[in-house]
Amino acid sequence: MKLIVTVKAYPTVTQSEGETVCVAGVRTDTATPEWVRLWPVGFRELPDAARFAKWQEIEIGAAPSAADARPESHRPNLQTLRLGAKVDTRRDWGLRRGVLGPLLGQRTLCELMGLQGTAAAPSIGLVRVRPGAVATIHSAPDWEPAKHLQAEITAAPHLLRDQALAVLRPPQFQIRYRWHCLDTDCPGHTHNSCDWEVGAATIKFNQKYPADQVQAHLLAKFGEQIVGEGKETYFFMGNQHRYPETFMVLGAFYPKERAN
Ligand SMILES: [Zn+2]
Structure with missing residues (x-):
């Protein structure tokens, strides 16, 4: 494919x-x-x-x-x-709009959640975010010791890779969105972003900025730039294999609002 x-x-x-x-x-x-x-x-x-x-x-x-x-x-x-x-x-x-075609804003999150349990229910969507979404930043929870150990084992050299990888750590911060989809009866949604970019930007910003400025820069990048005023924001949503009604924010598509 x-x-x-x-x-x-x-x-x-x-x-x-x-x-x-x-x-x-x-x-x-x-x-x-x-x-x-x-x-x-x-x-x-x-x-x-x-x-x-x-x-x-x-x-x-x-x-x-x-x-x-x-x-x-x-x-x-x-x-x-x-x-x-x-x-x-x-x-x-x-x-990019052309690539997404009819998938752009095809369903609301409330609709995607409601479809779970039906035959061939969609498990991915690109959902329009109603203006007024709020982003906040939080310390991310640590992993259990067993997961840290597994990360160390996984990063060690092996038969097909003679160099060790940097050991994977849990992300330092989480970006959390409180938002509504376009469903008329949407009760509101709260999600932490699972986008790898958040973790990657945290590492980059820790090298680039003093420690007390890192959170503000992350919030500017994943808050203001994505759900700020003047943006036409969509979230890439995907559900969990074992808990299909639980969707996660996997990333964002956030062009400037088009003048009508
Ligand atoms: Zn909704």
């Missing part, structure tokens, strides 16, 4: 799969755009040249996941991964 990657979630570590990242995107080899989820992706195990970016097209062999019945879920064969071109935002985000 060919797809444009739109989501990379913060890595997790499990005993069975090691360190993995949930990747999602939009297929470009189907008649109309379709969502696809790829799991597991051992992203940091990939050689540098194979580490694809968000909004980059990739070609990869993948089969419907045997252990996960969600229609979008596929298990990728990373040996077949080929990287394609990146989709630029240019000045107007028009190219």
